[in-house]
Amino acid sequence: MLHLPTVKDNLGGYIDAGFPILYICTYEEEKADRYISSVAGRKKVLEWNGSDGLVNFKTKAPLLPDQSLEAVLDFLKIGKELDRTLLVIKDADSLLAARDDAGRPESDKVTALLKEIARRIRKGNGGIDATVIIVSSVLHIPQPLEKLVTVLELELPDETEIKEMIDRFIQDNGISTVPERFLEEMVIAFKGLSESEIGDLLNLAVAQEGELTGKTLKLIFDQKQQMILKAGILEMIPLKEGIADIGGLENLKEWLKKKAKVFKDIKKAMDFGVAMPKGVLIAGVPGCGKSLSAKAAGKLFDMPLLRLDMGRLMGKYLGESEENMRKAIRLAEAISPCVLWVDELEKAFAGIGSGGSGGEVTTRLFGTFLTWMQEKTSAAFVVATANDITKLPPELLRKERFDEIFYVPLPNKEERRKIFEIHLGKRRKEDISGIDMERLVAETEGYSGADIEGVVSESIESAFVKGSQRLSTEDILDCIRNTHSLSEIMKEPLKEMAKLYEDRKFKKASR
Numbered sequence: 133m134l135h136l137p138t139v140k141d142n143l144g145g146y147i148d149a150g151f152p153i154l155y156i157c158t159y160e161e162e163k164a165d166r167y168i169s170s171v172a173g174r175k176k177v178l179e180w181n182g183s184d185g186l187v188n189f190k191t192k193a194p195l196l197p198d199q200s201l202e203a204v205l206d207f208l209k210i211g212k213e214l215d216r217t218l219l220v221i222k223d224a225d226s227l228l229a230a231r232d233d234a235g236r237p238e239s240d241k242v243t244a245l246l247k248e249i250a251r252r253i254r255k256g257n258g259g260i261d262a263t264v265i266i267v268s269s270v271l272h273i274p275q276p277l278e279k280l281v282t283v284l285e286l287e288l289p290d291e292t293e294i295k296e297m298i299d300r301f302i303q304d305n306g307i308s309t310v311p312e313r314f315l316e317e318m319v320i321a322f323k324g325l326s327e328s329e330i331g332d333l334l335n336l337a338v339a340q341e342g343e344l345t346g347k348t349l350k351l352i353f354d355q356k357q358q359m360i361l362k363a364g365i366l367e368m369i370p371l372k373e374g375i376a377d378i379g380g381l382e383n384l385k386e387w388l389k390k391k392a393k394v395f396k397d398i399k400k401a402m403d404f405g406v407a408m409p410k411g412v413l414i415a416g417v418p419g420c421g422k423s424l425s426a427k428a429a430g431k432l433f434d435m436p437l438l439r440l441d442m443g444r445l446m447g448k449y450l451g452e453s454e455e456n457m458r459k460a461i462r463l464a465e466a467i468s469p470c471v472l473w474v475d476e477l478e479k480a481f482a483g484i485g486s487g488g489s490g491g492e493v494t495t496r497l498f499g500t501f502l503t504w505m506q507e508k509t510s511a512a513f514v515v516a517t518a519n520d521i522t523k524l525p526p527e528l529l530r531k532e533r534f535d536e537i538f539y540v541p542l543p544n545k546e547e548r549r550k551i552f553e554i555h556l557g558k559r560r561k562e563d564i565s566g567i568d569m570e571r572l573v574a575e576t577e578g579y580s581g582a583d584i585e586g587v588v589s590e591s592i593e594s595a596f597v598k599g600s601q602r603l604s605t606e607d608i609l610d611c612i613r614n615t616h617s618l619s620e621i622m623k624e625p626l627k628e629m630a631k632l633y634e635d636r637k638f639k640k641a642s643r
């Protein structure tokens with residue numbers, strides 16, 4: 133998980149220490165309510181919510197019914213109403229997130245009032261003893277409040293808690309006990325879902341089947357897919373390409389195979405003392421198999437492949453990208469074990485430290501990602517791909533972030549041969565034996581994998597259009613003569629890049 137303080141361990145402490153505004157970021161209001169009740173002690177607890185106005189938190193008895201948050205805060209800010217009180221605020225997302233056309237937070241009245249109240253709380257002796265607790269599923273902190281707000285995360289149930297929930301459910305509903313082995317699988321599948329989601333799914337499973345069966349697992353998986361779709365930040369990529377579809381890049385493939393072995397038996401590996409694999413950064417020449425390798429990793433590890441598109445993450449408003457990054461990370465952890473493919477990593481981190489508000493957001497975004505990479509213990513394996521690492525900040529390239537950094541160069545002779553074989557094999561397998569591979573390889577120095585794939589598909593098309601029965605070496609050579617290879621188009625940048633990678637001593641993906 134992201135390393136925010138958690139509600140369970142910290143809520144009481146922050147209240148006692150006089151932190152003025154706590155922000156509990158969660159979808160689970162009920163669970164947040166339970167924690168708040170458990171730490172309230174002898175304090176009065178008030179609640180403002182969007183449908184009822186100000187009510188008594190425990191009894192829900194109306195106090196200032198149907199009053200707006202602004203009116204309530206305005207009333208509470210004077211006098212001693214708030215002393216020895218916890219004020220819980222719900223449904224305030226839109227009030228706190230109000231932004232002007234340029235995407236800047238409006239310094240609206242609610243923000244100003246919260247600031248005023250926080251100031252009174254903080255005043256020490258003469259001030260009031262109170263805590264404002266905002267409960268919301270999204271994290272929106274108006275800029276003027278940033279320094280006054282402490283964000284707490286409501287942790288998702290861990291394995292023991294999930295097991296207890298299932299046991300309780302079985303007892304309460306009088307259904308037949310689930311075999312131990314199956315129960316274990318179910319516990320792992322439920323990981324990453326909230327208490328209420330787990331409850332809903334258990335109910336649904338029993339409503340459909342009358343008991344908890346193998347179908348429950350499928351239900352859980354579908355639910356996780358739904359989570360991804362709904363959030364709209366990650367994309368689930370179907371597992372098509374495998375390691376055999378990559379020509380060359382032998383070092384990288386071998387390395388991935390080793391990690392796959394660890395994941396296949398992760399529990400045993402961890403018991404043995406193996407560290408949880410974090411991930412890999414694959415950088416280098418465009419069109420040479422970086423994305424292909426990310427996809428193949430999903431299949432090789434036999435885990436769902438989620439793609440995080442950095443362009444999409446950057447959101448309409450800069451402020452949203454940080455929230456989106458947090459969401460993406462949470463989702464990936466929820467789905468784990470999985471492969472999280474972070475595509476075009478350099479896009480997100482260009483402009484770090486460049487000053488201005490845009491630079492600030494990217495810097496924070498980057499911090500969130502770095503901290504997560506460094507401290508990650510979940511089985512969300514990151515495959516980050518980047519075309520241009522000159523745009524990446526040096527901190528990212530330090531060893532403790534990734535298990536390894538690979539540099540993908542233009543394919544050498546042997547690799548070009550493999551790439552030709554793979555793509556010809558996919559479409560004209562029967563013609564391969566008659567084709568002079570030596571010549572093709574000799575004529576395609578400086579071609580990327582994508583260039584070679586292009587040559588193969590174009591030559592097959594022109595052979596067909598000509599009315600040929602077979603594809604010949606000459607057909608392919610014709611096509612090569614009409615192709616501008618990648619290195620022809622970007623000779624200098626490629627040279628510079630190669631030197632940079634060598635200077636930094638990144639591992640070469642090819643042998």
Ligand code: ADP
Nearest residue numbers: 378379418419420421422423424551581582585
């Ligand atoms: P990038 O390195 O820019 O991510 P891709 O992996 O997306 O490049 O490559 C684009 C296409 O080119 C692939 O879908 C594949 O068909 C072909 N290709 C590139 N490199 C290789 C390779 N090493 N082996 C086989 N095909 C390749």
